[in-house]
Amino acid sequence: MQRNFSFFLILPVITILFFAAPDHHAQAQQAEDPDALFEQARTVASDGNLEEARELALLILSEFPEYHDVRIFYARTLAWEQRFSDSRTQLQIVLRDEPEHPEALSARADVELWDGNFRAGLEYANRSIAVRPDQAGLYVQRARILIGLNRFSAALSDLDSAENLDAEHSERIQQLRNEIQQDQHRxxxxxxxxxxxxxxxxxxxxxxxxxxxxxxxxxxxxxxxxxxxxxxxxxxxxxxxxxxxxxxxxxxxxxxxxxxxxxxxxxxxxxxxxxxxxxxxxxxxxxxxxxxxxxxxxxxxxxxxxxxxxxxxxxxxxxxxxxxxxxxxxxxxxxxxxxxxxxxxxxxxxxxxxxxxxxxxxxxxxxxxxxxxxxxxxxxxxxxxxxxxxxxxxxxxxxxxxxxxxxxxxxxxxxxxxxx
Missing domain, CATH: 2.40.160.60 (Outer membrane protein transport protein (OMPP1/FadL/TodX))
Structure with a gap:
């Protein structure tokens, strides 16, 4: 009877230790499958939960610090909340390792565009296009920066290039052309x-x-x-x-x-x-x-x-x-x-x-x-x-x-x- 009573005293302790113990299998799965975790972070971000998405990104980077796509994603979520300085710091880590990383260059151009630093943005947009001259979206991005600099002729030329490369951007291109038409009225x-x-x-x-x-x-x-x-x-x-x-x-x-x-x-x-x-x-x-x-x-x-x-x-x-x-x-x-x-x-x-x-x-x-x-x-x-x-x-x-x-x-x- 005394032995049964001792068992009932020990049972709750065993239960707590069991559930509190680290799930080594889950951790191993996370470490072995960062791509799945990255996909989860992007889904969470698309739902508007940027803080949770950043936590997932940091979890990946803690084990895979050279996973540059994740770091670029993390930097963009910072920029979406106007944390431009923090975003630049993250992108600079990527560009220090790979100075011509196309996604990092494009992301840095966006950060400067959103922060109103059009001249700096143009520098990164030029470098991005030099690496991938066949990407229509990069010409649209540079056109937006050129509009901010009041260089309308150059912006129209980039919009023409984008339209020739990919007609799917035609709606956005027409919106920018209308914006240029409005801005040209001085x-x-x-x-x-x-x-x-x-x-x-x-x-x-x-x-x-x-x-x-x-x-x-x-x-x-x-x-x-x-x-x-x-x-x-x-x-x-x-x-x-x-x-x-x-x-x-x-x-x-x-x-x-x-x-x-x-x-x-x-x-x-x-x-x-x-x-x-x-x-x-x-x-x-x-x-x-x-x-x-x-x-x-x-x-x-x-x-x-x-x-x-x-x-x-x-x-x-x-x-x-x-x-x-x-x-x-x-x-x-x-x-x-x-x-x-x-x-x-x-x-x-x-x-x-x-x-x-x-x-x-x-x-x-x-x-x-x-x-x-x-x-x-x-x-x-x-x-x-x-x-x-x-x-x-x-x-x-x-x-x-x-x-x-x-x-x-x-x-x-x-x-x-x-x-x-």
Missing amino acids: NIAVFGMSYDQFGDDLDPYQRMYGEYHRLTDYGPVIGRISVVHRFDITDWQAEIDSYPILSSNWYAYLNAGLSGGELFPEFRFGAELYRSLPQTFEGSAGLRYLNFRDDDVIIVTASISKYWRSWFFTFQPFFTPGDAGVNTAFNGIARKYFGDPLSYASLVGGFGFSPDDRRIIDGTAAERLLKSRYFGVDANYLVRNRLQLFGETKVTFQQFPFLTDYTRIITLETGIRYSF
Whole structure:
């Protein structure tokens, strides 16, 4: 009886040890069949489980570090999540062993393309084509990079080569040709108008404006003429904006403007520096200067933005120092893109005192510290290859020095853009 009792005490221990023991057969099977495990990793990745796919890839590489196809796959999954630096490190391991490895060269070209480093991407695309000049997909890849460099003629030549090699790429090739046709239209004309309806029987604010955009190899340049009417006064403002490209990761915003000085600042200037950051973030810092008849306004600003899938998010504070204190405002945008960068809808909102010039017309320095909050929606739609429609609806609640409560302001704006 005592022996049977001892057996029942030992049995659970034996059971636990049995199930906890390593499955040497399974491990041996994994080590002996990395191809099957690689196929499993690709299936898992296609289902969207990239982290699990990477774990399987690392398991293979731990026993077969020279299995380059697995390492290239691992690098691509990193790039799909914008982990470009980590992806480059993995691909460099392959290229150090095999400098002309075709898949590694093509993957590195994709990484540079997705990260916006078009010149580096072109170098790897050229090397990839030199190794496999009969692969149509490589010419399509290089054409996409050349489009990013605004080398449209060379891109069209590569698309022709791809189509001659393999007609299966014809749909994608036609999409890129349409994109080139759109990009080759270096001129854009814009006409817009907006109407601000103020509550409390205050005069409305009406604005019409025209713009001319010139897309250059060094960044877009925009000229703008605005005409506004309020308080039985009509005023004008002429501005020029520029977005010079400084490098693959840096660009700037510059603005200067003059006006009649009745409803606009007599002179305005703005400058902001933008930097692409890892993980598809972008940061900026800059200032705005507004010169009115009686005083000047300096606004310090910064921003942080994030691209995520088909969404764009940005958050931007504004700080306006003065004798009466520092005015602080915060603006935010959440934008959804629909298939192309010219068709989107946005939610916009902010609080503090709006840095919008329309809110500080004829105001004293102290009045510019009054508060506001707003929210709205805007949209842009590509009707055809050359024609775009845009519009915005916004509601603002604004303080005024002569009123005790916030005044509601409803803004409606619409316009068209035409490329030529």
